Amino acid sequence: MDRKKVIALEDRLPQLKQERKQKANRRFVFYACIFFLLIFVVVYFQSPLSKVHTITVSGEQIVSSEKVIKASGITNNTHIWDIRKNAVQQKIERLPTVQSVLIEKSFPNEVTIRIKEYSRKAYLWKNGNYYPILQNGTMMKKLRDGKMPVDAPVLFGFSKSAALKKVAEGLGTISKQMKHNISDIHYIGHSGSGDDLVLYMNDGNKVVASTRTFAQNINLYPEVAANLPKGKHGTIHLSVGIYFIPDKSGQTSDQVKGN
Incomplete structure (x- = not known):
């Protein structure tokens, strides 16, 4: 009956050290990514980048896009993450010519307002x-x-x-x-x-x-x-x-x- 090959502990130490080092490196990279992502999120939310830069209105024929934007309450000082779609839709639908509204937010700071008017x-x-x-x-x-x-x-x-x-x-x-x-x-x-x-x-x-x-x-x-x-x-x-x-x-x- 063949005897199983026995590997001495001192021969395995370099391999174990290498595996531990790789695991430690992976953990470091993971936590570093999380850290920088949180930093990015905090900076974005606190910086002008999160304020609405562009508002596009489509579907308007009777009412002007300026009136739609004014009715929405969205301005260039509005943070995009602070926009509540349902509330904005209800505001715009108060315009007598507007039948329905769809609000779309695009990263990082663009808003599209699609309206359907009464014919x-x-x-x-x-x-x-x-x-x-x-x-x-x-x-x-x-x-x-x-x-x-x-x-x-x-x-x-x-x-x-x-x-x-x-x-x-x-x-x-x-x-x-x-x-x-x-x-x-x-x-x-x-x-x-x-x-x-x-x-x-x-x-x-x-x-x-x-x-x-x-x-x-x-x-x-x-x-x-x-x-x-x-x-x-x-x-x-x-x-x-x-x-x-x-x-x-x-x-x-x-x-x-x-x-």
């Missing part, structure tokens, strides 16, 4: 001027003299903000093709039946509707119009009962669709 859905005719109306009912500054609205319906007689908002929200739910088929919308708040809207369509029809159900029922118009008698134009009622009255006098109402 223009109509124009309000008031005191001889046209005022763009956003989807949330916000009225913007009047159009320049001589400029005419061509891409959205014109609203007449809207003196109540609640009715204006309802109609603007309803226009936001329809397709561009449908919206372009509406020439103008008149508000007749004195109607005792609750049908307080009259829409004049570019296809020759007239629509009577209610602000309460406008957003829901206006989407039914293409289907109703497609089922009208060929070559006939008249008034379509889109409120409690949906029916069609031809232009010619003496003809009875044609029931198109009922609730």
Whole structure:
């Protein structure tokens, strides 16, 4: 039976010393890295490097980038680590034209504000001027003299903000093709039946509707119009009962669709 080779302790000492030295060196490098990293973090947080240097705004078309930045409350004296995204978003969303906000922070000191604005859905005719109306009912500054609205319906007689908002929200739910088929919308708040809207369509029809159900029922118009008698134009009622009255006098109402 072979005897196992025995290595003398004095022969192993240099190897053990080398291994211990390597371990000690690795520990030193590790702790040195931690130390310098902490020093860097402390210096960064206390130095001007941590203050916001660049603020970029994207997506703005109606509101100016200056107003967005001012609303955010972020300045060049703001430390980037002190920015609370949710709080900044809520501040910017208070602007009447802003629908949603996304805040991005980039090392070392850059902030990007991405906004989505409410789109223009109509124009309000008031005191001889046209005022763009956003989807949330916000009225913007009047159009320049001589400029005419061509891409959205014109609203007449809207003196109540609640009715204006309802109609603007309803226009936001329809397709561009449908919206372009509406020439103008008149508000007749004195109607005792609750049908307080009259829409004049570019296809020759007239629509009577209610602000309460406008957003829901206006989407039914293409289907109703497609089922009208060929070559006939008249008034379509889109409120409690949906029916069609031809232009010619003496003809009875044609029931198109009922609730």
